Amino acid sequence: MQLVRQKGQKVSKRARVLLAALLLAALGSACAAETGAGGAGAGLGGPGTRGGKAAPAAGQQPEQPPDAAAALTAYVEKVRRAQAARAVAARKWGLRATPLAAPPPPAAAERPHITFRKGFGVGDPTLPPVFTTVPTKERVVFLTIDDGAEKDPRLLEMMDDLDIPYSAFLSDYLVKEDYGYFARMRDRGVALHNHTLNHRYMPALSYEEQEREICGQQDTIEKRYGKRPTLFRPPYGNYNADTLRAARSCGVRAVPLWAAEAFPDHMEWREWDRDLHPGDIILTHFRGREDWNGTMPDMIRQVMDVVTAKGYAVAKLEDYV
Secondary structure, three states: OHHHHHHHHHHHHHHHHHHHHHHHHHHHHHHHHHHOOOOOOOOOOOOOEEOOEEOOOOOOOOOOOHHHHHHHHHHHHHHHHHHHHHHHHHHHOOOOOOOEOOOOOOOHHHOOOOOOOOOOOOOOOOOOOEEOEOOOOOOEEEEEEEEOOOOOHHHHHHHHHHOOOOEEEEOHHHHOOOHHHHHHHHHOOOEEEEOOOOOOOHHHOOHHHHHHHHHHHHHHHHHHHOOOOOEEOOHHHOOOHHHHHHHHHOOOOEEEOOOEEEOOOOEEEOOOOOOOOOOEEEEEEOOOOOOOOOOHHHHHHHHHHHHHHOOOEEEOHHHOO
């Protein structure tokens, strides 16, 4: 059995390498289509070429079963088309550059092992881990939006156009003003997670009060949106051992905080180097001009310009956690 698993692992890795090569070629084609002949993307991924060089002769690359090869080709074509559409959307919404395409997500068995960030534990490693960065070598970051105060329909349109994944952490006292807005978000594939019923400072509450805040929001999201969250973010990022015990009691598996925070006109950083790193979680809020200097689309434009300029793509948090 061990030998069979090892062979399977080798095939899987070889397929992923081939997929990566095909994906790079496809994205090169998309760039070429956008820049035109002679532009920055010219000569990438053209017929019979690979990165501007002649493709290997038949038989010089690992053989793939016909169905696997067809699936890879279809996937690469899908990515190419999506990236071309994203380039058009980037111009529509005033981004400085087209957001980068995220790599294929890891298989379920290969997802990163999430543990407490150093210094964030509460003395019990069996509780849902609190972390700010997903351990990955991929140049991806994760966008998360908190609370639910601003319900700007342009945000839904913009994220649809750009095809950018994000996760929402919701507080019911704000969401209940318009449950339908977040239902539309869910229908677009956004995962809705727990940010408590009333956004209270958790360490000041008893265990029973914290349990009502967290488990009550679990119940509300399940009732309203059909799925019980597995992720929880405490208000203000503050928690204690009771917070994590209460969260575990009602089905929470992990507690993502954040490594950076986005605003319409700037970014704020947790780390000393004031930079992004592979797997960083970015926090922002459902806010508008009443609360900050800009709109939700302004905020997305700011964060995507920073993320793209630093060479990162936005991936879906739930694919990694």
